[in-house]
Amino acid sequence: MVLGDFSKIEVSEEMGGSMALTDNYDFDLLKNEAEQLVLYELESQLEAAGPEICRCGECVVDMAAMALNAVKPMYRFSLLGTLYAAQAMNEQSYADSVQQAVAQAIARVSANPAHD
Numbered sequence: 001m002v003l004g005d006f007s008k009i010e011v012s013e014e015m016g017g018s019m020a021l022t023d024n025y026d027f028d029l030l031k032n033e034a035e036q037l038v039l040y041e042l043e044s045q046l047e048a049a050g051p052e053i054c055r056c057g058e059c060v061v062d063m064a065a066m067a068l069n070a071v072k073p074m075y076r077f078s079l080l081g082t083l084y085a086a087q088a089m090n091e092q093s094y095a096d097s098v099q100q101a102v103a104q105a106i107a108r109v110s111a112n113p114a115h116d
């Protein structure tokens with residue numbers, strides 16, 4: 001798999017405006033289930049963390065983004081329910097990877113916050 005070769009992708013001036021696929025299909029039905037799981041884990045780890053961890057909007061959203069970039073995405077078609085996510089969380093390895101990614105994100109962001 002070749003990463004980073006975006007030369008063949010043409011981006012229209014009005015993003016999405018003339019893209020037939022997005023006009024004809026509802027991609028809002030696609031949900032990354034990992035998002036919900038990461039946010040849930042982030043909430044519980046922040047509750048347990050000490051007062052030295054900054055919980056401002058900037059830091060917390062930064063932590064969520066960093067953790068989400070580290071875990072395997074779990075896209076599903078939302079009409080099918082949360083079965084896939086439930087199954088994935090039963091896999092200890094996925095639950096572990098979410099926990100680790102969140103712990104790392106909290107440590108990294110609080111060690112180096114985007115603000116002073």
Ligand SMILES: [Zn+2]
Nearest residue numbers: 054056059113
């Ligand atoms: Zn902060």
